[in-house]
Amino acid sequence: MPGSSPADADGPRAKGRAPHRRSDRARVAVLHAADDLLVERGYAGVTIEGIAARAGVAKQTIYRWWPSKFEILMDTFLEDAAGALEIPDTGTVDGDLRQHLRQLARFLTTEPAGQVMRALIGQAQHDADVARTFQRRFLDERRALDRIILERGVARGELPGGTDLDLVIDMIYGPVYHRVLLTGLPVDDRFIDGLVTHVLAAAAASARSSS
């Protein structure tokens, strides 16, 4: 297996070009090994040594790309999220929200993503760098994408022009995270349908009352 230095010294997150094939294999092996270890042993049980052994790569290879195990888990999480949470385009804001919330619910409740997220949020409580990174690379990034759905809705006239989009995002997505992270209640289709109907009705009524 790898362990020697590939040409791609910029690391795995360099965007916009195909990574060196051999290094990409090593990178994927590292990400998968980290996921597996987390599911098996929990956050405390994930170590760089353990990841290296399981992925069949040298520890130096890992350290060249990632400063800590947190960064590795963050990358696995973001990579999984990018694949699972593409912004839909069904033609209506209602349809887009329902579909996107289903994607989100499935993603967060399917291991290892859910467990990785809980571990990252737990870690973020005593590590300000972790908190900032999680907020910037996941929450802010998601919010920017979630806005697209709503902005298209405004453009099509389905949502009133003055709608407080940040408030709508808090209320549409917040309950899904709240259930997954805190209450453990199911996020099923019935819940999602009710949530979307409820918040869109509030947005419509809100604009009526302020116009």
Place this chain on the structure above:
Amino acid sequence: MTVTRGTAGRPRDPELDRRIAEAALDLFADAGWAGFAMEAVARRAGVGKATVYLRWSSKEALLTDAVMLLLARVADVDTGTLRGDLVELAAQMLDLYAGRTSRAALRLNVEATAIPGVAEHYEAIRRSSVLAARAIVRRGIARGELPAGTPVTLLLDTLAGGAMMHALTTPADKVPDLARDTRPYAVRLVDFLMRAVAPTGTGPAAGGP
């Protein structure tokens, strides 16, 4: 195992109890259950070890009491109006996730099930908070502030979820401002939600379906 409140018979000093409880939650936020120890709590609170041991028989009991004292307040809300109660509820949730105890609260959500004794108490607190919140909405329905068919669960899910999401996505440098005054966002959240469920009710909304 069972967790009992301090049974050593010493008269409790609420001020001191509170200081120790705050130190306990801070330590738990920093170190998690793995790093939670009576001695370390005592050091952080600036009291002697004996002071802590006299009050709590175990670290499970100490963390449970700290959680009960500092994290559970929803049951107390009854301002007389639905809007007043919901604003109070939303503000408490914002306090919980943006305030001093937010780190401990979030960590507890992640770790509570793994902590002997604390898990059941935490679950009981959570359940009683949910019931108290549902009672707020039911009182609103009984007073005619909401239609009988109001989706109680959805209303509270959007309130709690919205508050949590707002606190989680507020940039770190703005969190102190939010924690200092959670009411403005609580009002925004509640007014927005109430327009959907009470179109002819207490808010400024009119002309609903």
